Structure formats: C-alpha cells, structure tokens
Amino acid sequence: MSDNLYKAYFKTIIGSKPPEIAPPLSKWLGGIVREVNDDSMTVEFEVTEQMTNPGGYLHGGMHAAIMDEVIGMTVAALDKEFHFVSVNLSIDFLGNVKLGSKVVAKSQVIRQGRRIINMACEIRDINGKLLSRSTSNMGMTEQRMDFKPRY
Numbered sequence: 411m412s413d414n415l416y417k418a419y420f421k422t423i424i425g426s427k428p429p430e431i432a433p434p435l436s437k438w439l440g441g442i443v444r445e446v447n448d449d450s451m452t453v454e455f456e457v458t459e460q461m462t463n464p465g466g467y468l469h470g471g472m473h474a475a476i477m478d479e480v481i482g483m484t485v486a487a488l489d490k491e492f493h494f495v496s497v498n499l500s501i502d503f504l505g506n507v508k509l510g511s512k513v514v515a516k517s518q519v520i521r522q523g524r525r526i527i528n529m530a531c532e533i534r535d536i537n538g539k540l541l542s543r544s545t546s547n548m549g550m551t552e553q554r555m556d557f558k559p560r561y
Contacts, residue, residue, distance in 0.1 A: 414489030416555070420446045439479055441515075449519035451484040457511045467506040468513065473542045474501055476515050477531040484517040485527055485548050486555070493555055494527060494548040505541040512536045525550045 423429060424443050428436045445452035453476075461472040478496055485494045507513055513533050520528040527548040533541045 414487070416489065417446060417448075417487040420451065420483065420487055435475065436479060439476060441476070441479065443483075444514070445516075446487060449484075449488075450517055451480055451487065452514060452516045453480050453483070454512055454514050457507060457509055457513065459509055462509050466509050468508075468511075468541070470501070470503055473503065473533055474499060474544075476513070476533060477501065477517075477542070477544045478546070480515040480517045481529045481531050481544075481546050481548065484519065484529065488519070488522070488527070490550070491554060493551045493553045495551055497526070497547040497549040499544055499546045501542055501544040503542050505535070505539055507535050507541055513541060520545070 420443055424446065427440055427442060430437075439455060440458075441453040441455045443451065444454050455476055457468045457472075461468055463469040478499055481499075482494075482496070513535055515531055515533045517529060517531045520530055522528075529546045529548060530544065531546070532543045535541060
C-alpha cells in the first residue's frame with residue numbers, strides 16, 4: 411500500500427523541526443518527527459522554559475498539548491476524507507521531567523470507526539521512563555482534508 415499525501419509529507423520531515431507551513435502550535439512546540447507508521451507516530455520534544463511549571467518541570471498542560479498534537483498528526487496521516495478534532499483527552503500524569511530534558515511522544519490508533527477514532531499516546535523521557543499516558547477520541551468534522559503539502 412502506498413503512502414497517502416499526509417503520511418508521505420510527515421515522512422519527508424523526519425528528523426527536522428516543523429516547517430514554515432506547519433500550524434502555529436506545531437511550530438511553537440518544535441517537535442521533531444522520529445517515526446511514521448501506518449497507525450502510530452513518534453515525535454521528540456525538548457522541554458523549554460515556556461513549557462515548565464513553577465517547579466521547573468514539564469507543565470501538565472504541555473503534556474496535554476504534546477499528546478493532542480501527536481494524536482492529531484497521526485490521525486491526519488490516516489488518509490481520511492474529512493478533518494478530525496479532539497472530542498476528549500484523558501491523561502494520567504505518572505512522572506516528571508525538568509527544563510532542558512527531551513521527551514518522546516508516541517501515539518497509537520486503538521480503533522477506527524467511521525466518525526470516531528480512538529487513540530492513545532504516551533510520553534516518555536529519553537531513557538524510556540513513562541511520564542504520562544492518555545486516551546482520546548477524535549471526531550469527524552464536515553471540513554474536507556484539503557491541505558496540499560509542499561515538499
């Protein structure tokens with residue numbers, strides 16, 4: 411099976427920061443795509459000062475943003491006719507990581523329905539320690555997928 415347009419695009423940016431055409435949040439988070447598969451994606455992030463809580467650890471809201479970002483990228487790569495958006499995001503916070511650390515987020519498709527896609531995502535530190543995990547349902551919108559990657 412050949413790669414669809416979005417999956418092919420994500421494969422072209424493996425190892426790079428988000429390009430200029432990426433959405434603003436994607437560029438701000440600065441994730442580096444490490445792996446793109448049929449039903450999962452792995453993205454690495456560096457914890458910057460703007461991502462930390464008062465204790466200097468990765469803020470819980472940043473865990474959520476990172477997981478929602480990687481889940482959304484993965485769903486985009488599934489070659490659906492319409493956009494999908496987050497319906498919910500449930501997170502278990504299990505560990506912490508300090509400013510300057512690198513974390514790796516890996517998504518996984520759990521189940522694809524016609525209008526709802528159930529997803530999971532984990533964030534681990536660079537040594538593999540589990541920091542957080544989430545589940546999310548992505549709901550289909552009425553907006554067609556019309557992005558035309560330039561690569």
